[in-house]
Amino acid sequence: MKLISWNVNGIRACLKKGFAEFFKQADADIFCLQETKMQVSKAEETETKEEQISCIPDKKAEKEINEILNLPIFNQYYDYWNSAEKKGYSGTAIFTKQKPISVKYGIGIPEHDKEGRVITLEFDKFYMVDIYTPNAKRELERLDYRQVWEDEIRNYLQGLKKQKPVIMCGDLNVAHQEIDLKNPKTNRGNAGFTDEERNKMTELLKAGFIDTFRYLYPEKTDCYSWWSYMGKAREKNVGWRIDYFIVSDDIKDKIKQAEIYTNILGSDHCPVGLEIEI
Numbered sequence: 001m002k003l004i005s006w007n008v009n010g011i012r013a014c015l016k017k018g019f020a021e022f023f024k025q026a027d028a029d030i031f032c033l034q035e036t037k038m039q040v041s042k043a044e045e046t047e048t049k050e051e052q053i054s055c056i057p058d059k060k061a062e063k064e065i066n067e068i069l070n071l072p073i074f075n076q077y078y079d080y081w082n083s084a085e086k087k088g089y090s091g092t093a094i095f096t097k098q099k100p101i102s103v104k105y106g107i108g109i110p111e112h113d114k115e116g117r118v119i120t121l122e123f124d125k126f127y128m129v130d131i132y133t134p135n136a137k138r139e140l141e142r143l144d145y146r147q148v149w150e151d152e153i154r155n156y157l158q159g160l161k162k163q164k165p166v167i168m169c170g171d172l173n174v175a176h177q178e179i180d181l182k183n184p185k186t187n188r189g190n191a192g193f194t195d196e197e198r199n200k201m202t203e204l205l206k207a208g209f210i211d212t213f214r215y216l217y218p219e220k221t222d223c224y225s226w227w228s229y230m231g232k233a234r235e236k237n238v239g240w241r242i243d244y245f246i247v248s249d250d251i252k253d254k255i256k257q258a259e260i261y262t263n264i265l266g267s268d269h270c271p272v273g274l275e276i277e278i
Contacts, residue, residue: 004028005169007269010037017266034132036091040081084116091116107156131170136191150200166248180241212245213258245274
């Protein structure tokens with residue numbers, strides 16, 4: 001099974017920069033997005049795409065979203081969207097060739113469910129969880145909230161793990177180890193590389209989860225998934241690995257390949273992938 005995750009930094013903008021071509025070429029079984037920045041209602045089993053869109057008050061946005069959801073590349077997929085209450089902010093989406101048994105938006109805690117950051121699909125043999133972790137921000141103004149979020153997400157994933165294996169992916173907004181960013185010394189204490197954020201990732205992995213890329217490539221360097229738009233960072237490969245596929249340790253022997261598609265443009269993040277037999 002082939003899985004892809006991509007923080008598109010706005011699906012509308014990314015569609016103008018090669019998204020459709022990569023989506024078609026990848027031909028993933030499940031394709032997860034973060035930071036969609038789209039206002040799409042949460043689909044119920046009885047809703048068509050047109051019914052999802054009909055509740056959108058902005059007619060211009062309705063037309064744009066209608067055009068996106070009806071692109072031919074999506075025809076063979078079921079799609080699920082979780083939008084933030086704030087317009088043009090955050091948001092996640094999952095496209096899957098196989099219809100899930102159930103769909104859950106958020107983690108059931110109102111404080112954390114207003115920004116469209118989590119979608120969980122239940123399949124016969126596993127849960128698929130798409131996550132867009134809050135950024136601690138430049139002055140670390142959301143770091144305290146981030147710590148609470150991390151604890152609740154870990155508890156949520158552990159609860160799922162008790163029922164069946166878990167595959168989680170997304171922009172987790174943390175470079176876990178020094179090897180996961182180009183300049184660890186100068187970035188120590190900055191958002192995404194604070195001790196607090198790194199320790200929370202360590203806690204998650206110790207709770208029975210595997211960073212699939214590091215599981216296969218524990219010492220591989222210069223492998224990044226996000227680059228600043230400033231200072232020609234991408235051209236120089238001055239980046240951070242903050243996009244992950246995390247799986248519960250009961251299926252680590254099913255991991256076949258982990259990919260970082262550094263040559264794919266369209267966003268300040270590149271897609272990451274996982275091949276797993278499950």
